[in-house]
Amino acid sequence: MAFLALGINHKTASVDVRERVAFTPEQLVEALQQLCLRTESREAAILSTCNRSELYLEQDSLTADAVLAWLADYHQLSLEELRACAYVHEDDSAVRHMMRVASGLDSMVLGEPQILGQMKSAYAVAREAGTVGPLLGRLFQATFSTAKLVRTDTAIGENPVSVAFAAVSLAKQIFSDLHRSQALLIGAGETITLVARHLHEQGVKRIVVANRTLERASQLAQQFGAHAVLLAEIPHELVNSDIVISSTASQLPILGKGAVESALKLRKHKPIFMVDIAVPRDIEPEVGELDDVYLYSVDDLHEVIAENLKSRQGAAQAAEELVAAGADDFMLRLRELAAVDVLKAYRQQAERLRDEELAKAQRLLANGNSADEVLALLARGLTNKLLHAPSVQLKKLSADGRIDALAVAQELFALDEGTTDKPPQ
Incomplete structure (x- = not known):
């Protein structure tokens, strides 16, 4: 048994690399099954978000190189390029890493809550794929x-700090009065929902939600008194949008330089603030070259996020201690489970030997042998059979120079020093 956590995140890889390593929801089931087939992994799960792509594996032995090679091949990346930004955690370290990720301790935004839901989704998909x-x-x-204990027992989740909150905070710095601003939100997922909530609370004049399906956009828009449109209407809405925040699962950019350029002309070059939270990116990077456009990617939010994190730093240490305790407890229970399997097998073996000797004793009694004689034979036969396999193995291990095994046997059978020299009482 060996656990492995392998991946890249916002600390180790640029957004360019992260978007090339990201898995789409449609790819996950097939990728999981392929991963198990091509590596020595018996169990596998994949977590893929805008800030990280991680593989969680259970194997007979650690084969990180094989997994890295598969990941590079799957995404058609250079193995050297991937190896330069990948990290690997093994066994206890892998357990602790997973718990830190789920608790928001490894996120760009310390303590952000969305990652736990994303982790649960990764687990659900892996179950669907049959790889857990x-x-x-x-x-x-x-x-x-x-992760739940960290949320309830520490203050790490207090004060709304997230990528969504950071984006809105940045908008407040650029537009002094959001009550006069109009916002266009592209996508209708969890992050955009948070953005819409924050903008609504800040009293933004008008919010438009654009999505691939009008039904999903309408469901979100109704919560905040917003207006729902299809993606095709984005060029028209851009003209009236002071704030544009996008987060979809599209594999291709949704907003190009030409569309934004046209909107700026109609706006008479009134500035547009844009945040692209998506990985892969929704807004072409070239849009940032335009005058009167303030374009920020996920990576650009670091400074804003750092400022908003001060209130959570004090809780981080307590959260780390809970994670360490959780990891230690899990590994202890896992080792106990391994012992249970061995004990179960040993008990079954002992019960089989007991039944054999008991049947032999019952035959002797039926043939008229005395009870005392049969009991003596039963005790001697059972003792010999129970000791036979351990005796043979200990002699072999001793002959092989495995003196450590003799010490373990002394402890295992609770033998005091000099026990063999004491005469029976």
Whole structure:
């Protein structure tokens, strides 16, 4: 048994690399099944967000190189390029890493809550793909329990700090009065929902939600008194939009330089503030070259986020201690489970030997042998059979120079020093 957590994140890889390593929801099931087939992984799950792509694996032995090679091949990347920004955590370290990620301790925004839901989705997809078994399943459940404890027992989740909140905070710095501003939100997922909530609370004059399906956009728009449109209407809405924030799962840019250029002319070059939270990016990077456009990517939000994190720093240490305790407890229970399997097998073997000797004793009694004689034979036969396999193995290990095994046997059988020299009482 060996756990492995392998991946890249916002600390180790640029947005360019992260978007090339990202998995789309449609790819996940097939990718998981392929991952298990091509590596020595018995169980696997994939977490892929705008800030990280991570593989969680359970294997007979650690084969990080094989997994990295598969990941590079799957996304058609250079293995050297991937290896330069990838990290690998093994066993106890992998368990702790998963718990830190789920608790928001490894996020760009310390303590951000969305990652736990994303982790749960990764687990659900892996179950659907049939790549989660008992060990990784137990690890996910322990991870969720620890993350919940961190949320309830520390202040790390207090004060709304997230990528969405950071984007709105930045908008407030650029536009002194958001009551006069209009916002165009592209997408209708969890991040855009948070953006819409923050903008609504700040009293933004008008919010438009553009999405691939009008139904989903309308559901979100109704919550905040916003207006819903299809993606095709974005060029028209751009003309009246002071704030544009985008977060979709599109594999191709939704907003190009030409569309923004046309909108700026009609706006008479009134500035537009844009934040592209998506990975892969929704807004072409060239849009940032235009005058009167303030374009920020996820990576650009670092400074804003850092300023908003001060209130959570004090809680981080307490959260780290809970994660460390959760990881230690999980590994302890896992080792106990391994002992249970061995004990179960040993008990079954002992019960089989007992039944054999008991049947032999019952035959002797039926043939008229005395009870005392049969009991003596039963005790001697059972003792010999129970000791036979351990005796043979200990002699072999001793002959092979495995003196450590003799010390373990002394401890295992609770033998005091000099026990063999004491005469029976």
